[in-house]
Amino acid sequence: MVKIGSIEVGKYPLLLAPMEDVSDPPFRILCKEQGADVVYTEFISSEGLIRSAAKSMEKLDIYDEERPVGIQIFGNEIESMRISAQIVEQAQPEILDINYGCPVNKVACKGAGAGILLDIDKMESLTREIVNSTSLPVTVKTRLGWDEKTIRIVEVALRLQDAGIKALSIHGRTRAQMYKGEADWTLIQEAASHPDIEIPIFGNGDVDTPEKAAEMRRLYPDVKGIMIGRASIGNPWIFNQVKHYLNTGEHLAEPSVVEKVDICRRHLMMSVRWKEEYVGIREMRRHYPAYFRGVPGFKPLRMQLVTSESLQEILDTLSYIEEAYGDQEEVASRQVAEKIMKVEAIRTRPQVKKKLQIPVRSEG
Numbered sequence: 238m239v240k241i242g243s244i245e246v247g248k249y250p251l252l253l254a255p256m257e258d259v260s261d262p263p264f265r266i267l268c269k270e271q272g273a274d275v276v277y278t279e280f281i282s283s284e285g286l287i288r289s290a291a292k293s294m295e296k297l298d299i300y301d302e303e304r305p306v307g308i309q310i311f312g313n314e315i316e317s318m319r320i321s322a323q324i325v326e327q328a329q330p331e332i333l334d335i336n337y338g339c340p341v342n343k344v345a346c347k348g349a350g351a352g353i354l355l356d357i358d359k360m361e362s363l364t365r366e367i368v369n370s371t372s373l374p375v376t377v378k379t380r381l382g383w384d385e386k387t388i389r390i391v392e393v394a395l396r397l398q399d400a401g402i403k404a405l406s407i408h409g410r411t412r413a414q415m416y417k418g419e420a421d422w423t424l425i426q427e428a429a430s431h432p433d434i435e436i437p438i439f440g441n442g443d444v445d446t447p448e449k450a451a452e453m454r455r456l457y458p459d460v461k462g463i464m465i466g467r468a469s470i471g472n473p474w475i476f477n478q479v480k481h482y483l484n485t486g487e488h489l490a491e492p493s494v495v496e497k498v499d500i501c502r503r504h505l506m507m508s509v510r511w512k513e514e515y516v517g518i519r520e521m522r523r524h525y526p527a528y529f530r531g532v533p534g535f536k537p538l539r540m541q542l543v544t545s546e547s548l549q550e551i552l553d554t555l556s557y558i559e560e561a562y563g564d565q566e567e568v569a570s571r572q573v574a575e576k577i578m579k580v581e582a583i584r585t586r587p588q589v590k591k592k593l594q595i596p597v598r599s600e601g
């Protein structure tokens with residue numbers, strides 16, 4: 238059983254990655270429901286938290302249905318990070334996560350996020366301060382290094398463990414790579430297999446199918462679990478699909494359009510309840526294309542979903558999709574059933590023919 242501090246998170250945990258503007262409470266609840274073992278909030282600015290900025294404070298909202306949950310913070314000032322850790326503790330998550338991986342200029346170039354990979358001494362002392370200022374287990378999410386010349390991930394893992402963190406998630410890219418190229422898990426394995434490493438190390442980057450997850454587990458056996466980001470967008474059931482495949486070697490069926498509509502509708506309703514109608518409707522717009530990717534002839538309906546201003550209109554469109562595509566699915570499955578019957582008939586036909594032909598021949 239893998240543990241983050243004293244929290245048991247499963248034999249081979251699947252974690253929902255922190256994602257700005259995506260990993261909000263409705264999405265986290267759905268991912269939890271669909272098999273994620275641990276979920277993380279998007280990153281929250283420590284400067285925003287200490288100013289009690291409304292936008293940052295609202296990101297602290299967590300719900301029982303999503304536990305265990307980690308709240309992620311970022312910043313480069315020791316004092317702001319220390320105070321933020323205490324604010325986070327009051328929100329009562331299970332875990333406090335520090336972001337040392339964000340590559341965007343406005344964060345990394347100020348020495349926060351992945352920027353701190355250029356100053357590992359500061360990374361270690363900042364982490365130690367945070368660990369000492371909270372009773373929550375502290376975890377870190379980071380990248381392999383700033384660029385390929387500065388990869389010191391094994392040393393980073395050892396020093397962060399020494400500073401007191403309870404788990405480390407590593408995205409297998411450098412800051413310079415942003416999201417380009419392929420994530421390199423061999424370096425994640427190198428850190429995870431170091432004889433002095435005792436904390437769980439989770440691998441992150443490019444896992445988007447059950448097969449890929451199985452391959453990562455096979456190739457990198459000391460990595461204790463997988464963090465999934467982009468592949469969960471519009472696809473929260475990926476956690477159950479991966480889990481089922483890892484446990485049985487068999488695939489769970491892809492949800493039908495009717496099932497997708499059901500999850501999407503609940504996502505919408507939770508967003509509207511959480512953020513109020515105006516914002517909830519707008520925040521859901523980024524999810525519809527992903528929920529219905531690959532559904533034939535969907536373009537006009539997608540346009541309707543992403544431009545509609547009225548909740549009722551969106552709900553009506555979803556009901557329409559359910560009816561239109563649900564019927565198609567029924568028709569499709571009827572066609573499949575008919576095809577199977579035809580195949581059965583074809584298989585049995587030669588015998589029938591034989592029986593029929595014998596008397597014909599003998600008559601002739």
Ligand SMILES: Cc1cc2nc3c(=O)[nH]c(=O)nc-3n(C[C@H](O)[C@H](O)[C@H](O)COP(=O)(O)O)c2cc1C
Binds near residue numbers: 254378444
């Ligand atoms: C839209 C988006 C927002 C992200 N926001 C965050 C964030 O707030 N904190 C963080 O640590 N990583 C963030 N990431 C990085 C992801 O957590 C993850 O490391 C990355 O997407 C690679 O994993 P994947 O290939 O499974 O998507 C974000 C990624 C995306 C695509």
